[in-house]
Amino acid sequence: MERRAFRLDGFLLAAGVLVLLGAAVVSALAAAPDPGAPVRVAGVAGAVLSGLLALLLTTGFTVISPNESRVIQFFGRYIGTVEHTGFSWTVPLTTKRRISLRVRNFETAKLKVNDADGNPVEIAAVVVYKVVEPAKAAFAVDDYEEYVAIQSEAAVRHLATTHPYDSHAPDTTSLRDGTEVAAELTDELRERTALAGVQVQEARITHLAYAPEIAQAMLVRQQAAQVVAARQQIVEGAVGMVGLALSRLAEQGVVELDEERRAAMVSNLLVVLCGDRAIQPVVNTGSLYG
Structure with a gap:
């Protein structure tokens, strides 16, 4: 559908129009003394034709700014597009619709939608x-x-509606995963707007929050989830440290522990490592099993 319209340099055609206007004026002045003579009649006709031709040519002029274009129609029929910057001349008696080629941006309104988990969110x-x-x-x-x-x-x-606000699994994309969500939104918009001759350069989420009616409850839920995740990481690290301590003691023969004492040591180490408060140590000054 898209094609280039016929165009010429506008200044060249402007000079031609001035020549025609000058010829019309000269012919009119030559015919003025005796308008009834045959030669004078021809001069008047020449002046009129030159003036009409000059007027016709002026309808083809257009000025195009940088990053603009003109869609040219000749009595309703599309004949092409002019994107050449500057003063141009195209087919006379045409309509020239201005279409901007500049990069534009806008922000959508805050939409209230239910996410994939059914929670109302603002986005x-x-x-x-x-x-x-x-x-x-x-x-x-x-x-x-x-x-x-x-x-x-x-x-x-x-x-x-196709993604949750928060991901509950490692392989699930949530609305808070900015890079993945932006790429998906950009691709979808490019498909939707290609029909209108528009190319989407980028689309990104600028606002994302739970709806006010559930915001407080979801905040408590998020905090609880963060606490659980932190505790899980602490426990995993503590178990690794206890295992390392027991294996080192056994390898270096520092002390031999039976199953009961080993269990007591593991319990004490886990309390020390996993506790959220400072632990007061108790020093045993008696025997190992005292």
């Missing part, structure tokens, strides 16, 4: 895009800016 995203096919942007949709805005909100809603 918003910023979308960066530009027009790459002006003809599609002009004719494929009524308003490409509104089209991009609506499709962006639809894509953000779809993204929120």
